[in-house]
Amino acid sequence: MEGIPKNRIMDEDGIRRAISRISHEIVEKNKGTKDLLLIGIRTRGVPLAERIQKRIAEFEKVTLPLGLLDITLYRDDLSTIDVQPVLHETRVPFSIEGKTVILVDDVLFTGRTARAALDALIDLGRPQKIQLAVLIDRGHRELPIRADYVGKNVPTSRREIVSVCLQETDGRDEVLLLEKKS
Amino acid sequence: MQWRHKDLLDLDTLTAEEIRHIIKTAQPMKEILSRPMKKLPTLRGKNVVLLFYESSTRTRTSFETAAKILGADTTNFSVAVSSVNKGESLLDTAKTLQAMNVDLVIVRHSSSGAAEFLANVLEAGVINGGDGQHAHPTQALLDFYTLQEKLGGFEGKKIVIVGDILHSRVARSNVLGLKKLGADVTLVGPPTLLPDEMKYLGVKLSYDLDKELPGADAVMALRLQLERQQSGLFPSIREYSKLYGLSLERLKKTGKKTIVMHPGPMNRGVEIMSDLADSVQSVIEEQVTNGVAVRMALIYLLIGGGTGNVVD
Structure with missing residues (x-):
């Protein structure tokens, strides 16, 4: 994603604290860890889900099952985009039937990724509940979708790009606000 | 990409x-x-x-x-x-x-x-x-997928393709791709069914299956295309089977845990014996x-x- 850096929205500590809070909120809202599953949306939802899994394991002594979801085949813009997305594996090696699924992604923007993830998930089974956890909610929704757990709300303009960098995928932890090159 | x-x-x-x-x-x-x-x-x-x-x-x-x-x-x-x-x-x-x-x-x-x-x-x-x-590119590609899954790669792997090479579009497409992927390919068949032109792709041609089996990581049997045979290409199906048919016993000559492939449909008892086709070494169903x-x-x-x- 090309752009001119404008602002640092979150640093390493900020991300760590946000993950920690979200982890506590998940357990609090669901009154424990019973029937909870974590599913990270590729690419950056996966390391975030792993961090939540680790954090919950630290204070609840329970390791939640973790799956990975690739939503490429469920996108609604495949026939119009210029560059074909590369397909990756979906790995959910457990039943989601009747469970509470926490979907994890890095940024909530138009809501189209979350919509695709919901469809992808429901094709795998019928969960009791699906909740959405995101590190950044930047607004501009195009669908009636909202997050249950938000690391940080960031008001943005459509000309801006929110770039989430994580140690596991980018070698460092930070969230940047970029201005699109015109 | x-x-x-x-x-x-x-x-x-x-x-x-x-x-x-x-x-x-x-x-x-x-x-x-x-x-x-x-x-x-x-x-x-x-x-x-x-x-x-x-x-x-x-x-x-x-x-x-x-x-x-x-x-x-x-x-x-x-x-x-x-x-x-x-x-x-x-x-x-x-x-x-x-x-x-x-x-x-x-x-x-x-x-x-x-x-x-x-x-x-x-x-x-x-x-x-x-x-x-x-x-028959999609058959070759599914063979590559199977090889990748079973052998973990192609570089330096010995792949023996045996049978009616002359009539086989499967063999041609396989050879083209396997060479690109770096595999070591040997084609085996009777002289009448093994055209010399196949050499141009840099593969080894051989008339003797038993000599080529040692060290093979995968052996691919081709269907004897009975509907395409003109008379006189080989003396009899029985002799063909004796020289080029794959059996559990014959496959032991590889000295390895070799996988056996076949593009189907099989002529059981001709190019592949049932004991082998239904054995654990066979990946024929997985190919499908x-x-x-x-x-x-x-x-x-x-x-x-x-x-x-x-x-x-």
Whole structure:
């Protein structure tokens, strides 16, 4: 994603604290860890889900099952985009039937990724509940979708790009606000 | 890596990287095949035509299953019930398909080059499902997928392909791709069924199966194409079987845990014995499953969007 850096929205500590809070909120809202599953949306939802899994394991002594979801085949813009997305594996090696699924992604923007993830998930089974956890909610929704757990709300303009960098995928932890090159 | 082709006619136009990209794309497709609910919305509204001028069970059903799982509609255009019986030419059939705005045509034809002809006249993508004695790229690709899964790679692996090389489009496509991927390929068959021209691809030719088996990582038996045999190519099926038929006993000569492949349909007791075909070393059934995954990958790559990069 090309752009001119404008602002640092979150640093390493900020991300760590946000993950920690979200982890506590998940357990609090669901009154424990019973029937909870974590599913990270590729690419950056996966390391975030792993961090939540680790954090919950630290204070609840329970390791939640973790799956990975690739939503490429469920996108609604495949026939119009210029560059074909590369397909990756979906790995959910457990039943989601009747469970509470926490979907994890890095940024909530138009809501189209979350919509695709919901469809992808429901094709795998019928969960009791699906909740959405995101590190950044930047607004501009195009669908009636909202997050249950938000690391940080960031008001943005459509000309801006929110770039989430994580140690596991980018070698460092930070969230940047970029201005699109015109 | 970005997909650049409108059609898949043979493997000679693909780079090693593109072949690996197909194999990589087929991996997530295989996961979908293991789901209880095998249906995706990806290619909703796309129409895939299966144009089969030659009989086929597994290739046609494999393509049809692949297209349907991806959400496309399929139209079967089988020769027995089509206008071809009334004398319609391939060109006119192509024009008819074009007028129906189909997105992808899978074609099998007894004439080599039929798929390329269609690709040149159609705006829709074309996948060669086997043309004459020329090429059968999707079979080769599913073989590569299976080899990748079982052997973990191609570099320096010894692959022995044994049987009726002369009539085999499967062997030709396999050799083309396997050489690109860096495998060490040996073709084995009786002199009358093993054309010397195959050497040009840099593969080893041999008439003696037992001599070539030691060290083989995979052995691929080809179907003896009884319907294509002219008389006199070999003395008898019994002798052919004795010299080139694969059995559990014979496979021990590899001295390894060799995998055995066959593109199907098998002539049991001719090129492959039942004890081997049904053994744990046989990956023949898995080849069929992998075939659906690989075809899903190809259909996705060809008509799953991203038209900005298509150059041919």
